[in-house]
Amino acid sequence: MRYSLRQLEVFLATAQEENITKAANHLSMSQSAASSALGELESQFGIQLFDRVGKKLQLNTLGHTVRPQAEALLQQAAELERTFNEQSGGGDLTVGATLTIGNYLAVGIMARYMEEYPGDRVALEVANTEMIAQKVLNFDIDIGLIEGEFQHPDIDVIPWCDDELMVFCSPEHAYTTKAKLTKSDLLKAQWILREPGSGTRQTFDRAMHGILPNLDVTLELQHTEAIKRAVEANLGIGCLSKVALQDAFARGSLINLSVPQRDFSRQFYFILHKQKYQSMAIARWIELCREEEGKC
DNA sequence: CTAAGCCCTAGCGAAAACTG
DNA sequence: CAGTTTTCGCTAGGGCTTAG
Numbered sequence: 212m213r214y215s216l217r218q219l220e221v222f223l224a225t226a227q228e229e230n231i232t233k234a235a236n237h238l239s240m241s242q243s244a245a246s247s248a249l250g251e252l253e254s255q256f257g258i259q260l261f262d263r264v265g266k267k268l269q270l271n272t273l274g275h276t277v278r279p280q281a282e283a284l285l286q287q288a289a290e291l292e293r294t295f296n297e298q299s300g301g302g303d304l305t306v307g308a309t310l311t312i313g314n315y316l317a318v319g320i321m322a323r324y325m326e327e328y329p330g331d332r333v334a335l336e337v338a339n340t341e342m343i344a345q346k347v348l349n350f351d352i353d354i355g356l357i358e359g360e361f362q363h364p365d366i367d368v369i370p371w372c373d374d375e376l377m378v379f380c381s382p383e384h385a386y387t388t389k390a391k392l393t394k395s396d397l398l399k400a401q402w403i404l405r406e407p408g409s410g411t412r413q414t415f416d417r418a419m420h421g422i423l424p425n426l427d428v429t430l431e432l433q434h435t436e437a438i439k440r441a442v443e444a445n446l447g448i449g450c451l452s453k454v455a456l457q458d459a460f461a462r463g464s465l466i467n468l469s470v471p472q473r474d475f476s477r478q479f480y481f482i483l484h485k486q487k488y489q490s491m492a493i494a495r496w497i498e499l500c501r502e503e504e505g506k507c
Numbered sequence: 508c509t510a511a512g513c514c515c516t517a518g519c520g521a522a523a524a525c526t527g
Numbered sequence: 528c529a530g531t532t533t534t535c536g537c538t539a540g541g542g543c544t545t546a547g
Contacts (some may be wrong), residue, residue, distance in 0.1 A: 231531075231532065232531065242531085242532080243533080243534085243535095247533085247534090263532080464536080
């Protein structure tokens with residue numbers, strides 16, 4: 212073997228940081244050792260994996276090509292190591308999720324995962340779809356959980372479960388007496404919604420096709436809990452995913468309103484880097500998500 | 508089979524070289 | 528000049544070879 216796993220670690224850390232010093236810190240080694248490990252790997256095969264542009268190390272075409280393979284190889288090596296250690300658990304996992312999924316679904320799944328594999332850590336990063344996808348592409352996270360459509364040539368998008376937005380109001384609101392809301396009810400209402408660009412808002416806008424510009428949006432908030440509080444205070448009516456509302460409906464602090472003529476359905480998806488090695492940890496995580504599907 | 512010696516590799520710190 | 532990478536000399540540890 213003309214290269215070592217350590218050299219690959221240095222290569223990947225450098226690819227991620229675009230900086231040998233930071234990569235060395237990341238790996239808890241001296242900068243010179245990292246530099247020589249990378250230099251060794253390149254000189255061993257007479258290749259260059261980075262373009263040295265001034266002070267920056269930028270991944271070149273060859274570097275981009277081998278990065279996913281190196282990533283996969285190290286993942287497998289880590290798994291093999293775990294097997295040697297007779298810890299047949301899942302392994303550490305970094306999950307990215309959008310706000311709704313992160314707050315209402317992912318935490319429960321994390322708890323089950325960590326209960327199953329007490330030694331393993333799961334890190335959860337909550338961000339918008341765009342950020343999650345970027346982190347998947349950069350191998351920063353192992354798997355992304357997103358709401359709404361997404362497409363990228365390097366990303367596999369796998370449907371997870373169906374979701375639905377629900378319109379709701381406070382128990383004191385005049386609409387609680389209505390069996391169903393009509394178009395004019397929707398137009399007369401004061402809306403409290405998620406901010407534009409969020410997956411929830413995308414679905415809402417799509418559902419309100421035709422009357423969207425005429426809706427009275429009084430408040431746009433980035434947090435689902437804040438929206439629920441505002442609606443509870445009877446500042447207007449809201450529209451959020453059913454997973455965020457089940458508790459409040461059960462308690463009676465919020466009331467579900469029927470809007471039969473509008474399609475509020477959507478889907479949650481897994482997103483994975485096409486070239487990333489599918490570790491046992493990822494496979495188990497997906498399994499647990501599928502088992503949790505009933506709660507969506 | 509074991510122990511001693513040799514060699515190789517990875518890592519470190521310091522200094523040089525390079526760039527913006 | 529400051530920040531970063533590369534190079535150099537040195538050390539420690541591990542693995543391989545060989546003599547007994």
